[in-house]
Amino acid sequence: MSTVQSAARVAFPFTALVGQPLLQRALLLVAIDPRIGGVLVSGPRGTAKSTAARALAAMLPEAPFVTLPLAASLEQLVGTLNVEDVLRDGQLRLAPGLVARAHNGVLYVDEVNLLPDALVDALLDVAASGINTVERDGISQQHAARFALVGTMNPEEGELRPQLLDRFGLSVLLGNPSDPQQRQEILRTRLAFDEDPQALTAAHAAQLRQLADTVAAARAALPRLAWPDAVLQHAAALALAAGVDGMRADLVMLRAARALAALEGRDAVSTQDVDAVAELALAHRRTVEPSTNRTAPSANDNSGPRSDKPPAPAATPSSEGDWGALPPQPTPTTRVLSTGAWPAKKA
Structure with a gap:
């Protein structure tokens, strides 16, 4: 072969x-x-x-x-x-x-x-x-x-x-990976697999078996894990803050948090589990970005660039109009008798 x-x-x-x-x-x-x-x-x-x-x-x-x-x-x-x-x-x-x-x-x-x-x-x-x-x-x-x-x-x-x-x-x-070291590691691993896939698979056989056993144990543990009220409250608050529609995001977060707790061998679901899976459940449903919760910066907002210069005075109407605009000029109108497409109307 x-x-x-x-x-x-x-x-x-x-x-x-x-x-x-x-x-x-x-x-x-x-x-x-x-x-x-x-x-x-x-x-x-x-x-x-x-x-x-x-x-x-x-x-x-x-x-x-x-x-x-x-x-x-x-x-x-x-x-x-x-x-x-x-x-x-x-x-x-x-x-x-x-x-x-x-x-x-x-x-x-x-x-x-x-x-x-x-x-x-x-x-x-x-x-x-x-x-x-x-x-x-x-x-x-x-x-x-x-x-x-x-x-x-x-x-x-x-x-x-x-x-x-x-x-x-x-x-x-x-x-696309932007770190040169990570790209090199990806290339090295892929080339090793292409050269001898059985060898790379054998090198990871023990890790694969252990992970498969962990997944099987987590599946069996799911029915034993419940969601405390604090976890339900936290998931609902995150969904509301993201502006999602309906209740699907909340339910997905809770199920994913329970699966994570089972995967990591814990006997209870915590708010930290919800935080760990929240972006996976909210990223494609979010309508409110965390960084754009405010429609305009407040007086105490220090996130933007600052200047020691005083703010420019607000523009006031003047006879010269807006910057770069000419004052209005009266223009006479003439009656169009014919555009060439239709015959002129008789007076």
Whole structure:
């Protein structure tokens, strides 16, 4: 097997990702609690968006990795019912879709901003509820569909509608690494993987196993963790300060905070957990920026540049008008008899 074929079959180790701690945290949180509603990863080309999603699925034991193509139909996504079988042998059979195949794994949607709105809406419904409902000709059937939804997009190719953007639980905005040392480390790790993917994976095998066990333990611990009143109050206050619409941001923050507490082995959710995940839940929903809460600077505002010169007097109306303007001049008008397009009207 050639090195290229080997690299194509071996996923990049999740623990070998460089310079993406926020993305790694968001992916782990949705893997622990898929009801968070998935994570939207936005950034330019070549920032390891798809690499991180595949690495997450490869780390989780027996977790399928399913990709949703842009040309998929709604039936391919959610499945359909073979009603014809009822007429033939009395059995109602479900033809499962991609959400059924992704159960207990990762459903990856590249360029989610280019998907039809109907597909995105249906996908986010299933991701948040964990249950897929298939309907046809008045007959419906449900099945479990719990998966970590990862949607990626390049903002240069278009944005998601605000209604769909809000449906994603968490969001991460990636940028091009600007630190030379970090870029060198990224290059060194990627080149090592391309040269010998098995060697790099083996070097991270112990960390991957430990992290997978931690995720499994966190999933089991979720039902035992509650949200104290102080945590509920803190999440609500952060959502109000961000000016978000509805209650989805509050709920996402609370679920993500609980997943973080479980991931780090704590037996209670704290306000610090809420603070740690708040920006992941609020960044794509925020309508009030923290730095623009004031519409105008106050007299005690020292944030701007200062000058020892006294302020200029306010402009007052004068006969000369505004700066650079000429005083008004009377201009006589003449009657236009014809513009050439229509014949002149007779007097």
